[in-house]
Amino acid sequence: MSAGGEGVRLGAGSPFWRAVLYAVLLVFAVYYLLPLVIMLLNSVKPLSEIRGGNLLALPKVWTFEPWHSAWSTAQVGVQATGLKPYFINSFLMVFPAVAISAALGAINGYILTKWRFKGDSIVFGMMLFSCFIPFQIVLIPMAKVLGTIGLAGTVSGLVMVHVVYGIGFTTLFFRNYYAAFPTELIRSAQVDGAGFFRIFWRILLPSSGPIIVVSIIWQFTNIWNDFLFGASFADFDSQPMTVALNNLVQSSTGVKEYNVHFAGAVLAALPTLVVYIVSGRYFVRGLMAGAVKG
Amino acid sequence: MGFLEISGLTKSFGQTEVLKGIDLDVEEGDFLVLVGPSGCGKSTLLNVIAGLENPTAGEIRIAGERVNELRPSERDIAMVFQSYALYPSMSVAQNLGFGLEMRGVPKAERETAIQEVAEMLQISQLLKRRPGQLSGGQRQRVAMGRALVRKPQVFLFDEPLSNLDAKLRVDMRMEIKRLHASLGTTIVYVTHDQIEAMTLASRIALLKDGILQQFGSPEDIYDNPANLFVADFMGSPAMNLVPAEVVEKEGEIGVALKQRANGALFLPAETRAAGPLKDWLGRTVTFGIRPEAVTDPDAADHKAGRLVEAECRADLVEPTGADTYIVTHLGGKEFTARLRANSRVKEDGAVTLAFNMGRSVFFDPKEGTRIA
Amino acid sequence: MTATSNVTTEPVLRRSSGATALRRGLQDWLPRIVLAPSFAVIILFVYGFIVFTAYLSMTSSTLLPRFDFIGLENYVKLFKLPNWWIALKNLAIFGSLYIGICCALGLFLAILLDQKIRGEGILRPIYLYPMALSFIVTGTAWKWFLDPGIGLDQTMHALGWASFHFDWIKNRDMAIYTVVIAAVWQSSGFVMAMFLAGLRGIDTEIMRAAAIDGAGPWQLYRRIIIPMLRPAFLSAFVVLAHMAIKSYDLVIALTNGGPGRATEVPATFMYSYTFTRSQMAIGAASAVIMLMMVASIIVPYLYSELSAERQQ
Structure with a gap:
């Protein structure tokens, strides 16, 4: 499945349609990336910022405490061992x-x-x-x-x-x-x-x-x-x-x-x-x- | 008793019988070519000889010993495959040495043997390469080298040249012939190419539908085909095979070939053929004669038993450089004659042809069997 | 044979044909002997277990297996359970939307990506990576993203779209559609890859011939190319359909079957009846029904694939 196969061009390759094409493809790239980005962004935010509202906003305060907690201290099941x-x-x-x-x-x-x-x-x-x-x-x-x-x-x-x-x-x-x-x-x-x-x-x-x-x-x-x-x-x-x-x-x-x-x-x-x-x-x-x- | 003996060999895959009772017998040092159209069973026969397939019935003997129960590696044979079957993950040297390694030949001896074969085939400079880095011709050489290095009693070749281009094929053909001449090892060689069969073989076995059609020397098969199929399969351009009526004219038995104009052309048979043809008087047979036995009178073989000259019309003139072929119309079919290159024949013009009746053959048109 | 060398090779091995035949026989059987353990494992752990579960579904087992025989009673009971009907209805909604949207989106993206796109090498992996994730991860991400308390709703409000309202995940009538959203996100890239491979496999001469015949791009796709993607459609359908029937993880992670029983599917039904509600026989019966659904799709497909292969 190599790139550059003999595709058939829609819209005869006019610049306008090419632009639309790329725009649509980019929108879908955003769609697929969004959940991962949200997970990453919000894993380095304090809990208060998440509760405050915007999942898409960059963290105001960067913290790796959630990672530390998830890895070694969070309560999973009975014990607080982290994951x-x-x-x-x-x-x-x-x-x-x-x-x-x-x-x-x-x-x-x-x-x-x-x-x-x-x-x-x-x-x-x-x-x-x-x-x-x-x-x-x-x-x-x-x-x-x-x-x-x-x-x-x-x-x-x-x-x-x-x-x-x-x-x-x-x-x-x-x-x-x-x-x-x-x-x-x-x-x-x-x-x-x-x-x-x-x-x-x-x-x-x-x-x-x-x-x-x-x-x-x-x-x-x-x-x-x-x-x-x-x-x-x-x-x-x-x-x-x-x-x-x-x-x-x-x-x-x-x-x-x-x-x-x-x-x-x-x-x-x-x-x-x-x-x-x-x-x-x-x-x-x-x-x-x-x-x-x- | 021959060196390689095959008797009563049959092979079935499920319901389909691929080989139907093959008997062959070749001497040590013979070059046996198995030839026939695709699906005739020639490759299966080779695989059975190799031990890669088990026969359904029959026996194979090499050097007097029955080998039916032996595994391929125990039959002292080596095989060159159509696709060359070079082990992709091994270097050329490792490919050459693998068979010896499996037989427990010590490393030093293996090295010597590899060097020797590599020199013989001029592939010494390739020893370190992988098969993927070789050209088609080079792969072919390595495949042959892998067989040679084992010094087996019998070499088996399965259409080894069919993946090469035309020029290389001719070169390798000559090389195989030279190798056979110098080694003198018995070879069984499968091909669908009748020219390869003619040039290489000391014995040809022609198969069709799992049945041995004819087994003999190349000359024998070419000049004395046992049946219509053999006559038609061997030779290029193909033998002229046309319907003809057996008639008696002025006390001579012969065949009458329909011409497009002025009635029929009468060709008297040679004495050898006259006897058997007598029974067919008034009936139609298939008359066969090779293009090179129909030529211009000057080029004709004047020592031939019976030369008959006749005037025909050249429908088509094909100069090939070495010869000129003309196509005329006889017996209701196209009929090819081979003339000298410089013969001046015009398309649609008249041409006098000399028929060498000493080289004519006659077949039963229904059964395909040889009459004379 | 001696013309070229002084290297000796092994003489022909000569053995009495009796011993050789025995050894040959062993050699002939060796592959089957080596394959046997794997096959035995499959027979026991797949087919044996299927038979066991099928038998269990005809007993009165509850917390523990019981080996009496009560016939098809459990199946009758099963099809009288409202929960089972909810599960079937949800599967129908989820399955048809999941397959339909994945195919449509996958085909759409594949056609777009097949237009000699610069950067295809970057876009393709982006579309496809969700397939590498666990459904539990996907479920977690979408669970909070769709949560009206912190997710999309809040975000839109924060961005100034105050009237935006999206609470499907908490809504009994709409929750099953959130499962579709997350599942499509995870699998559509994979369907895209299948269609893209199909498109790349089409002989370009056919496209040129159609162009010479005067077909425009729209007709070219509708009349020539999409019909030629039939095998890719079939494969996509089979894969997605059996994934839909088996889907368990995503529902657990995203909605845990809720709110209430709103997103119950056969897989979650089977698990809860067997392991938490101690109705093992009913659970077994539902598993048998699931197997029958999968088999009705997979068996004809495998059969036609394998026999097509044999004909080659």
């Missing part, structure tokens, strides 16, 4: 879940394209459908299973859940990527004497950089942003960031500290935003691959 422990929980949950699901997806994609067998498309179809199920359908039995195997309310339990329901997507990514990978290369390696694992390790993986990045970004974003599983299966001390943020914002006790909420929201958004800014191209590819199957 820090939950931020760490999210990372502890995300890293292993991403690594495991991506690794499994890679090997699955390899098998489903290069070692095809009878019924493989049914296997793939079933994995693919698992990406789209409303997770409400698995909440009750999953809670029971996690309890039975002693992982209820733990970060490890969440890792397991995210791996299980992430395999479908990572398999889809790698399968579609490897489908375009020339089969002659596999045959050549077979003639050269490489076996199943060696072909994967030496021939496919070194050429899989882009799709590994796509899968990692997709999984990272999805798992970091998950709320449902976190809210359903985590205990107070294993909650991920999104659940903690929601608790912070929804807590009905005391004064509503909007500035702290905004700072907390930015904190929760930060990791995925950084990933997006650093590798937006791959992020978009992941979205597309998730949307346009086959």
